[in-house]
Amino acid sequence: MLTGTIIYAIINSAILALTAIGFNLTFGISGVANFAYGAFYVMAAYGVWMLIHMAHLPYPLAVLISIGFTTLSGALMYRFVIVRIKGQTLSEVIATFGIGLSVLELFRYFGFVGFEYTLPVFHDKSFIIAGAYVDAQRLFILAFAVALIIALWLFTHYTHLGLAFRGIAQDERTALTFGMDPDRIASLAVSFGAGLAAIAATVIVPLGSISPEEGYDVLIKALAVCIIGGLGSSGGVIIASVVVGFAERFTDSYIGSHWTMIVSLAALLVVLVIKPSGIFGKQKELEERI
């Protein structure tokens, strides 16, 4: 039982990390808290579903198109809404929240609720690892999460755009003096975040079914993980995912599945009391504003 729990805990952490990375990236780079994040996640999943069932496209193609479409939506949201109100936190928060809300409830209104809204798993097989059943999809998620994190690391350290992202994330003003266009970078950051949400969706959703509720759940989880780990810090997100992932899984196995959300809430409150800026939070409070 213990090894099984540990394995599932690792996988749970991978899922959380995948979910939260996009939100963290957008915020770290452009300072935009994208409250429509959950909506992008769900939109991508429904997109794949619709492309498969209505346009009869093959699964991989549907996935690619949906991810692309979601990324584009992120850019459009930036271009038409955020850019007019960028810098005014009040408006940014309300606007992204309003958009996310409208999209999710629109899906709910049009009846996209029910068990038939599922995506097929990539490979229908199960393995036995250390005495526990683990299905291929979950293993894929784990491998994919690791691969994605490595890919992102390489991206932000070895490509021009990635280095630009890191630069702006560390010190916006200095980065701007190097001639980077803040709007373009922010737009890319929002699109990237949306795209990562889409990628996470296509990989994770096959485990269950899609529903608009997922959108809110994803947003909550991403926010919780990011706050615990420290907004803007990728290392923090990973550590927080592991902490919360393990806590949730062990609670589920040894105490009862009802308590998992309480554990997450408790973790959040504990972090807020001890170190509100998160585990690796770089909240410089006053210093950064002088």
Added chain:
Amino acid sequence: MKRRKERIDRGIKARSQDIFALSSWREMLYLAGPRLLPVLICLLLPLILGVYWQKVLMSVAVFAILAISWDILAQSGMISLGQALFFGTGAYCSGIMNHYWGLSPLLTLPIAAICGGLISTLLLLPVLRLRGVYFSMVTLIIPLMLVRVIEATKVFGGTEGLSGMDPLPSTAFEVYLIVILLLAVLFGFRRLMDSDYGLVLKGISDNDRSVINAGINIYWFKAQALFIAASIAAFAGAFMTHVYMFVGMPVFALDYSILPIAAAVVGGPGTLAGSVVGAFILVPLSEVLRGIGGLRIVFYGVFLVVCIVALPEGIFHYIQRKYHQIERWVEVEK
């Protein structure tokens, strides 16, 4: 011949500044009218409306109070995405006190307001030191998390909630209580926000470095603003518990978080009166649109985004501007 739009104060506005306001009935009416008229309407409406619309009026008042609470926080630099947190905490506090300890509503209402305010403030105290976005995020997820916690642990009635609360003395009492409270909150806190105390709060929101530099503890002031706003909203929650004689998970629903923001933004952020205007528009509208179900929220969402981007000043400001100023085209000299 080029023309431009010019806006100047109306004659009567200039004539009613300072002590000159007392110079004639007309000037006094100009100033008193906009304040007295809504008060009179609010007080007379319950008499002419039928039972159904009285309930709608109560709903309007509740959401208006939530919107005012939101506006106070927003002016102090805290954008709450979770008015439902304060509302729900107050609702549960009064529900618990009435259900388990049998306290009368006349006691539970004020106590729940204070307790709800206190609990919410304590919960949010740690994030006051951080950037504003943290506050928004935490206020968003805590009520949603609480819903799931209640659902899972079945505490305080769990999914069924607590029912069988004592009602308030009479429907007339209910309606007038909330309406009068709304007016008291509106005018009372309007004065507060216009006073020097309010200026400090707005200063914290605009340039907190400056306020710290004056030796003022900004976190203490933020906590005060939070407590005030949370208590008002908690009272609204406690009130609803006794009106419906029920409290359950739905009190933490997103509806109670979103509609107040929409009302404040549409009506005019930064003026408490705008929140009331917004509530008077949106709540009856949402009743009328009840038939289209979930699409309502889509409607709010879209409306919200459009207003925030295109008409940030809000309806109240627009009306206020028209009342005080006239616009006309003038020619531009070369």
Added chain:
Amino acid sequence: MSLPLLETVHLSKSFGGVQALYDVSFTLKEGELLGVIGPNGSGKTTLVNLITRFVKPTSGEVLYRGNPIHHLSPHKIVRLGIARTFQMVRPFYQLPAFKNMIIPLYSPRAKGLVGGRYGDRNAMALDLLEEVGFERDSFVAYKPAGALPQGYLKRLELAKAIALQPDLVILDELFSGLSLAEVASIVPIIEKMRIQGKTIIMIEHRLRELFRIADRVIVMNYGSKIADGPPDTIMEDEAVKSAYLGSETDSGD
């Protein structure tokens, strides 16, 4: 010997990899006017930020009247009697100038001034502004701060500091952006503060104007203190000259 009003002991600050301030120690006697000068980036503003605790020191201490203050919150330090102005003036632009004074007058430090809890801050604001040169009959105090020229904005900053009835005033580049005439009209206000017994630290780039009024000057370069003495000795100091002008050996090609 009386206790120095302010003393820093081996004060250092590094931001990540950048050493902004390194081992700076100096004392300040009550009633002195101390000038702090140095090329751009030499750590002058960091020093002020450390004293007023807007920034935490990496090591070292700051003592005020003999008591350590470097671990207190910034607003508590203001309440002890230290006031500062900012190099980058940022008033509340849409508010009239006198409304900008309300917040400092709301401070616990301003209690004596405003005559009780419900005293009229508006009237006091206008009085204070008049003392720093906002002529009453021109009604300039009623103009929105966004419409005021730099000279008036600097005076507003000064008035905000004076409202806090401080014992130690730190002025960060007060003279920058002002014409000679404007500087000449602000100096009497500073003199008046000295007569009232206030101790003043002035960070400046305008050396000529500063040297006329300073008792003592500290020179900073690359985060360290390189000289400390009365203005005439400082002007002759070799290290100071090379810091500002570059020495003969490093006139490169």
